[in-house]
Amino acid sequence: MLKNIWIRRILIVVIGVSIWHLPVPWELSQQSWQLFTIFFSAIIAIIISAFSVLSASLVALVVTVLTGTLTVETALSGFSESFMLLILAAFLVSKAVVRSGLGHRIALILIRKFGRSTLRLAYCITATDLLIGPAIPSNTARSGILFPIIEALSIDTDSRPDDASRSNTGSYLMMCGIVSLTISSSLWLTGMAANPIGVEIAAGYGISITFGSWLLAALVPCIAAFVLLPYLLYLIFPPSIQFTPEAPKKAREELQQMGRFKREEWITSGVFIGMVVFWGLASAMNLNLAIVAIAGLAVLMTTGVFQVEHLRSDGGDALEVFVWFSILYVMSNSLNDLGFMTTLGNQISQSLTGLSWQATYLALIILYVAIHYLFVSQTAHLLALYGVFLGVGIQAGVPAVLMALMLSFATNFFSALTPQASSGNALFAGSGYLESQDVYRNGLLVTVLNLIIFLLASPWILWVAQ
């Protein structure tokens, strides 16, 4: 990594200007090539720490508009996407959960039971996520449930976002939140909003996938990932505090001192449970997920549990994520709308002719995952490339159901790849416990591990699904 930030920045400008002036390949439009250049440069700038993710996004936005690559209206349209407001509202609700003391209490209860080591806490978080997975079919909403608990756990294990203590437990546990969502979303057909869309596309190829057949196929790789990933992450991104044998006893004492539920805790519990219930019922009741979260926030604000003053002091973190996520989302999404992603997918698939079906399968899945560096939404990725890759795989002789399921699983497990790879990452990435670089580095490693685990499970998937 280059030491001087200005050298890195000049490098980014050189890279950007060079790509900009390359001959546009594959009959892509000039517009889509410009947008790709800006977006790609921004991503590289974040990865090599030339700019913070927020600065990179702001600069990219300004360049996009000033070069006429996107209109102002399009470039800003991400700010009113309902899942962006879901992230914003969930972020603020999670602050209320911590402020009300409810987060503290839940954390103490978990520490009392699992607090002897940070690793145990990580498993406890992941298990919770796996269990609520089928009921909350949005990983973003689920992140809104996990995040306040992980935040309270971090604080209660002496780890705060604004100083060196964040690496005590918080950074690791937040990253576990991101990792956990890769597994819980893969395990259940109803664990991520886009999963049923993939199943529908597969049905167009005559492949039938049910809730049960998905679960059965996912069971082996997901159990393996559940067992291995929190531990492997623990090795590659270790928390400074690992063993706290006295923590459960202290938690027990502190819980006794806390006494009964306070008014704020009752209200926050009610709101939190209400949000879980209505997020679960959202598709049945045709409720918008963001409105559920905003309604929860409204209750917390009108009852004074979360006050305007609290929003003023806690809201800056939420604003940061909201701004960069909205900007990057639009850029990736527009790149897709302009046909860039489909063209890229077609070019890649065409280059794979003449390989055995096993080699084609391997290459397709790896490339499908790698391309996710360019996406800021799992759903957009699936809509753009799932069909293309499935078709190419089937044509090359890959068993159709294996190809369909593996692409579906990949659409879930590549969510750890970058901070913006999934809207479910936003809260953790914006927690203050993780640098963008932490997420990029660990996200890549975790994605590779997931890739290995799921690919190794291919025989199992083929066996049970056929």
Added chain:
Amino acid sequence: MLKNIWIRRILIVVIGVSIWHLPVPWELSQQSWQLFTIFFSAIIAIIISAFSVLSASLVALVVTVLTGTLTVETALSGFSESFMLLILAAFLVSKAVVRSGLGHRIALILIRKFGRSTLRLAYCITATDLLIGPAIPSNTARSGILFPIIEALSIDTDSRPDDASRSNTGSYLMMCGIVSLTISSSLWLTGMAANPIGVEIAAGYGISITFGSWLLAALVPCIAAFVLLPYLLYLIFPPSIQFTPEAPKKAREELQQMGRFKREEWITSGVFIGMVVFWGLASAMNLNLAIVAIAGLAVLMTTGVFQVEHLRSDGGDALEVFVWFSILYVMSNSLNDLGFMTTLGNQISQSLTGLSWQATYLALIILYVAIHYLFVSQTAHLLALYGVFLGVGIQAGVPAVLMALMLSFATNFFSALTPQASSGNALFAGSGYLESQDVYRNGLLVTVLNLIIFLLASPWILWVAQ
């Protein structure tokens, strides 16, 4: 004012439910009547302090969506309006101006010259605004220039937003910012974005208004308003600290201690001047105002003058205004789109038949201003009602050019009426120095005073414009 907040809240619910179930008048659609009910109840709730402006907006948003009055997409669309992002970016830039020390320096220079009394500072602010008015044709952008200076002036006169000291000078000076915009926007045809639109609508009635004729007509009432309003506001909303005879001397000493410009100040000055220049050139260069502000913010962030940590701690205030303004804007705008405003305007104008032209003129102008309680944008108000009111006035025998000019002036001076009456108010209303109720009360008084001043100037306007 009712003491118990829950009594006030029950009152709001009773009012809302009652209006909801009234027979829908004037062949309005059920949808527009529902939206009016929700919006009107929210405004009343804010005025009687039943809810904070943020809580009222959130509740209104949830009710609007859950009752099917607006779709989620429409209800959230305000978040990506470019003037909302102009407010957001200008807010953050103003924080950087204060943080960099530049705001402190400008404030000290002003205090050295005008700091003997708070009233002098108020006149100094208003004069600045009047002078830059013709160059910056957006009152929102202009608020982005005034706000950091007023904020620094407040802080440097020992007035902070988060405690009782805010009434020392800050509350009064922030309110002066809101008042100042009413005058500077009225004085110049290029002082507010919608002014030329009004002139164009008037041209459709055969009325010719030029930059010069506008200025000449506005001169007398605007000079009167400039002389009277800061002083009258000083009487009705007095700052606790009024005279500081030793302040100029202290400021001089402190300026000497400050020494030369620091790096942060150089960069911030450059950005600030650049924003002023490009805001001024925006329409000639076809630049979007928000992008200018975002570019300024991007420069401040990439140079490290304003850092991600600063945004995290300062951004909560900006987020608060961004959220409620976006929500209220969409509600008012949708009410307009649904034809509610036009119908209301028509009904009002029709009820005025049979009066003398002078009485019709008076009634039309007063009603035009009063209806602004329902609007969250000056431009939308002008587009919806300017033509209707102008037509009715001319038909009733009001001299056409007088009617046109007075409606144009009113479109500017009613901007003080509520916190959301103009996007130019957002920064001041969100500064922490003003309660919503302060703005509502003083805004009403200032609007009435402006109304009297401008109406009394009618003979002058008629004389010079005909």
